[in-house]
Amino acid sequence: MSGPLDATLAAIWRIESARVVATVARRVRDLGVAEELAQDAWLEALQRWPQDGLPDKPGAWLMTTAQRRALDWLRHRQMAASHEAALAEDLIAMQADRHPDHADTLDARREAQAVGSDELLRLLFTACHPVLPPAQRVALTLKVLAGLSTAEIARAFLVSEPTLAQRLVRAKRALAEAGVPCELPRGEALAARLGSVLEVVYLIFNEGYTATAGDDWMRPALCDEALRLGRMLVQLAPTESEAWGLLALMSLQASRTAARTEPDGRPILLADQDRRRWDRLLIRHGLDALARADALARGAPGSYQLQAALAACHARAVRVEDTDWGRISALYAQLMQVAPSPVVALNWAVAVGMHEGPAAGLVRVEGLQAEPALAAYPWLPAVRADLLARLGRHAEAQAAFESAAAASHNRRERDSLLARAAASAAAAVDGPHPA
Numbered sequence: 001m002s003g004p005l006d007a008t009l010a011a012i013w014r015i016e017s018a019r020v021v022a023t024v025a026r027r028v029r030d031l032g033v034a035e036e037l038a039q040d041a042w043l044e045a046l047q048r049w050p051q052d053g054l055p056d057k058p059g060a061w062l063m064t065t066a067q068r069r070a071l072d073w074l075r076h077r078q079m080a081a082s083h084e085a086a087l088a089e090d091l092i093a094m095q096a097d098r099h100p101d102h103a104d105t106l107d108a109r110r111e112a113q114a115v116g117s118d119e120l121l122r123l124l125f126t127a128c129h130p131v132l133p134p135a136q137r138v139a140l141t142l143k144v145l146a147g148l149s150t151a152e153i154a155r156a157f158l159v160s161e162p163t164l165a166q167r168l169v170r171a172k173r174a175l176a177e178a179g180v181p182c183e184l185p186r187g188e189a190l191a192a193r194l195g196s197v198l199e200v201v202y203l204i205f206n207e208g209y210t211a212t213a214g215d216d217w218m219r220p221a222l223c224d225e226a227l228r229l230g231r232m233l234v235q236l237a238p239t240e241s242e243a244w245g246l247l248a249l250m251s252l253q254a255s256r257t258a259a260r261t262e263p264d265g266r267p268i269l270l271a272d273q274d275r276r277r278w279d280r281l282l283i284r285h286g287l288d289a290l291a292r293a294d295a296l297a298r299g300a301p302g303s304y305q306l307q308a309a310l311a312a313c314h315a316r317a318v319r320v321e322d323t324d325w326g327r328i329s330a331l332y333a334q335l336m337q338v339a340p341s342p343v344v345a346l347n348w349a350v351a352v353g354m355h356e357g358p359a360a361g362l363v364r365v366e367g368l369q370a371e372p373a374l375a376a377y378p379w380l381p382a383v384r385a386d387l388l389a390r391l392g393r394h395a396e397a398q399a400a401f402e403s404a405a406a407a408s409h410n411r412r413e414r415d416s417l418l419a420r421a422a423a424s425a426a427a428a429v430d431g432p433h434p435a
Helices: 003-028 031-052 058-080 085-094 106-114 117-127 134-144 150-156 161-177 187-209 220-236 241-254 280-297 303-316 325-338 342-355 358-366 379-390 394-407 411-430
Strands: none
Touching: 003 031, 003 058, 003 117, 003 134, 031 058, 031 117, 031 134, 031 161, 117 134, 117 187, 117 220, 134 150, 134 161, 134 187, 150 161, 187 220, 187 241, 220 241, 241 280, 241 303, 280 303, 303 325, 325 342, 342 358, 342 379, 358 379, 379 394, 379 411, 394 411
């Protein structure tokens, strides 16, 4: 296959795979089986399309082929378990399916058009079911919703392909053994499960925004996938304020992407970024999404909404000195009430250090030194180092920056911290400089 055809085929699968898997999963009531049947349809496409040419409606072709394979699977299943009456109903519903060569017929077009938001929402909630640990939810979501290959996901999270493959196998097995249906929860169940879905999308975005390990400071492709899922989610659940809050947060954070690294990949801290390079369209989209979240929350903001409000403070500041650190500090105080965590407390200390001065911030950071959850967190010594440097305590800052670098697993982050340690060492030689 030629390069352009390869790219076209990859784009078709990325766009269509989630809808195909979602529809088949509703029929066969097993996400693992549905993905296998969709993959079988895709393999058939890869064999036929390069020879026969692309069909006029590739999505409909894939849908019909996967449905035909699902029909065969259900027939075999019915033969093995004829007492399952529900399967018979599915067989009846699927008898009208056409051969893939006729996928551009009226029936096939109607079938493709009928695969709407509920199908994708079912798939998203199934892949993010709380019965799975977070790592498996993330992997499965990227596989079935984002259409990423096992190799792509493994590279993104710096695990071997066999490890990632086993993670996916265990996730599908766990869903099957728990009898998790591919369906959209309703009422209180929907609200209870939404948090799991948002958490997965947030984890994907965060890993793309600041990679926890490896050679790259960012993985923009993961940010893009998380944004795509976030946009999908607000379309499918438009009355959920936290869905809008998460979309706002991701949009505002992603707006800084072009300004966050040097041409050679070295990170640029927020205070040093060229704000002219921030994406104004993404900022506008983020602020619009935040306004929607505020309207829906009715004075009771959630965690993602508050984090989006924090990001908005930076987005609205034309210059770094225009940043409203008083409001940021107040928002962190509110976030600590809604979703308390050691990391939020550390970020609050940063805001206090900017609003009230480095000495006030350092008092808060010192109070977090014994926090077990931050024991291996490189940003605790990094924040402490920054505050010490601002207080003119450069020798102590050097040691703290070196400690932060030793705790980091990301090469770009480690190099940046060591460079700041060297700058502190040079400043210490020059003599103390009061803040």
